[in-house]
Amino acid sequence: GKVRAPTHIISTISDDRGEEPCYAGVPMSSIVEQGFGVGDVISLLWFKRSLPRYCTKFIEICVMLCADHGPCVSGAHNTIVTARAGKDLVSSLVSGLLTIGPRFGGAIDDAARYFKDAYDRGLTPYEFVESMKKKGIRVPGIGHRIKRGDNRDKRVELLQLFARTNFPSVKYMEYAVQVETYTLSKANNLVLNVDGAIGSLFLDLLAGSGMFTKQEIDEIVEIGYLNGLFVLARSIGLIGHTFDQKRLKQPLYRHPWEDVLYTKWGMVVWFLDD
Ligand code: ACO
Numbered sequence: 333g334k335v336r337a338p339t340h341i342i343s344t345i346s347d348d349r350g351e352e353p354c355y356a357g358v359p360m361s362s363i364v365e366q367g368f369g370v371g372d373v374i375s376l377l378w379f380k381r382s383l384p385r386y387c388t389k390f391i392e393i394c395v396m397l398c399a400d401h402g403p404c405v406s407g408a409h410n411t412i413v414t415a416r417a418g419k420d421l422v423s424s425l426v427s428g429l430l431t432i433g434p435r436f437g438g439a440i441d442d443a444a445r446y447f448k449d450a451y452d453r454g455l456t457p458y459e460f461v462e463s464m465k466k467k468g469i470r471v472p473g474i475g476h477r478i479k480r481g482d483n484r485d486k487r488v489e490l491l492q493l494f495a496r497t498n499f500p501s502v503k504y505m506e507y508a509v510q511v512e513t514y515t516l517s518k519a520n521n522l523v524l525n526v527d528g529a530i531g532s533l534f535l536d537l538l539a540g541s542g543m544f545t546k547q548e549i550d551e552i553v554e555i556g557y558l559n560g561l562f563v564l565a566r567s568i569g570l571i572g573h574t575f576d577q578k579r580l581k582q583p584l585y586r587h588p589w590e591d592v593l594y595t596k597w598g599m600v601v602w603f604l605d606d
């Protein structure tokens with residue numbers, strides 16, 4: 333009989349061999365005819381299934397709300413400096429993307445992991461936060477450089493409002509809010525941030541939609557799909573910052589001397605700072 337030559341690549345999300353490309357088996361013409369949006373395309377290519385409208389709408393809201401946060405944040409700053417050094421679009425974009433990580437924008441997966449583990453094990457917010465402190469790990473999804481208990485992040489409020497109105501259950505989000513109530517009692521900057529809001533709400537989306545088995549949810553959380561939402565969203569803003577700098581014909585950036593404390597004595601910095 334025929335012997336199948338071994339393949340070098342396995343792919344399960346898309347197929348371009350027919351008359352038209354398919355995303356998770358859905359032909360491009362249906363995607364256009366049915367008026368699918370970016371949320372539907374993300375559902376097909378990342379989760380390999382069509383999700384209900386409230387889920388795809390939620391994904392789209394995440395992308396819109398995280399698209400940009402001004403020129404001063406880590407990612408935009410890197411992109412601006414790179415564009416001003418005369419580099420091309422892709423270099424400027426990836427220079428900004430490379431700042432996304434545990435402190436900036438890339439805490440969504442860890443927030444989902446830790447909130448899920450703590451909630452599923454029935455830990456009180458006190459037990460959860462204090463156990464993290466003992467391990468010397470900052471709670472992912474908590475804390476912000478400029479947002480405070482009395483100056484909440486509007487993005488978090490908008491995501492919570494949408495989920496409370498449209499999701500069948502928001503148990504993980506409510507747990508994250510209880511964690512925030514506890515951390516805010518310790519310090520005013522320890523708010524639930526946008527990474528924590530998306531991480532906890534995506535757990536609710538996965539668990540409440542009835543579209544995923546428990547095993548699939550564990551796999552999504554373990555592999556870490558959710559930082560992808562911030563990477564995708566912020567690319568929109570970083571591309572915008574690149575165009576902005578080019579349009580403005582901005583010269584090479586050099587950081588001002590006055591803004592650097594030149595010293596051999598690392599400790600002195602902190603004494604002066606206090
Ligand atoms: N959990 C526990 N304690 C915290 C946390 C946290 N998540 N964040 C800050 N603290 C504590 C710090 O330990 C510090 O106390 P210490 O001086 O006794 O150690 C105090 O709060 C002040 O911390 P700073 O370092 O001044 O806070 P900073 O403003 O530099 O940090 C940051 C902001 C990086 C966001 C921080 O809160 C953090 O690491 N959070 C977890 C990661 C995260 O969620 N990042 C996403 C942010 S949102 C976004 O980027 C889109």
Ligand code: LMR
Nearest residue numbers: 400401405406477478526
């Ligand atoms: C962002 O979305 O970039 C911010 O939350 C981070 C910041 O420092 O404002």
